[in-house]
Amino acid sequence: MGQLKPGVKLIYERHDNVVYAREFGSDPSSRQVHGWDYNKENPNFDPRTSDGRPLRDHIMEDKMWGEIRREARTNEALHHALEQCILIYNLSKEHGA
Numbered sequence: 001m002g003q004l005k006p007g008v009k010l011i012y013e014r015h016d017n018v019v020y021a022r023e024f025g026s027d028p029s030s031r032q033v034h035g036w037d038y039n040k041e042n043p044n045f046d047p048r049t050s051d052g053r054p055l056r057d058h059i060m061e062d063k064m065w066g067e068i069r070r071e072a073r074t075n076e077a078l079h080h081a082l083e084q085c086i087l088i089y090n091l092s093k094e095h096g097a
Contacts, residue, residue, distance in 0.1 A: 009024035013031060022031035045052045072079040 010021045011024055011031075012034065013020045013022075013028075018033060019035040020031040021034035022028065042052070044054060046054045048055050049058055068078065068082065072082045
């Protein structure tokens with residue numbers, strides 16, 4: 001979510017099937033994309049993907065995770081966070097969450 005900070009109050013806005021978020025009290029121009037409304041009536045719906053998000057978004061997300069894994073090799077804090085993420089993922093799968 002870019003520059004948004006954890007724990008702050010957010011204002012969510014929707015425009016043309018895109019959900020934006022910005023900090024409460026901030027300039028509306030500071031809003032950032034937070035999510036999308038993907039449904040088959042949405043002109044941005046991409047039938048090539050399992051969730052309707054554009055294929056480019058999936059590719060960029062995969063690229064980002066690859067970069068995170070590579071950076072975690074030399075960044076101890078990131079390595080620890082990634083290990084925690086993997087642990088939570090595996091526990092969730094085991095317990096059907």
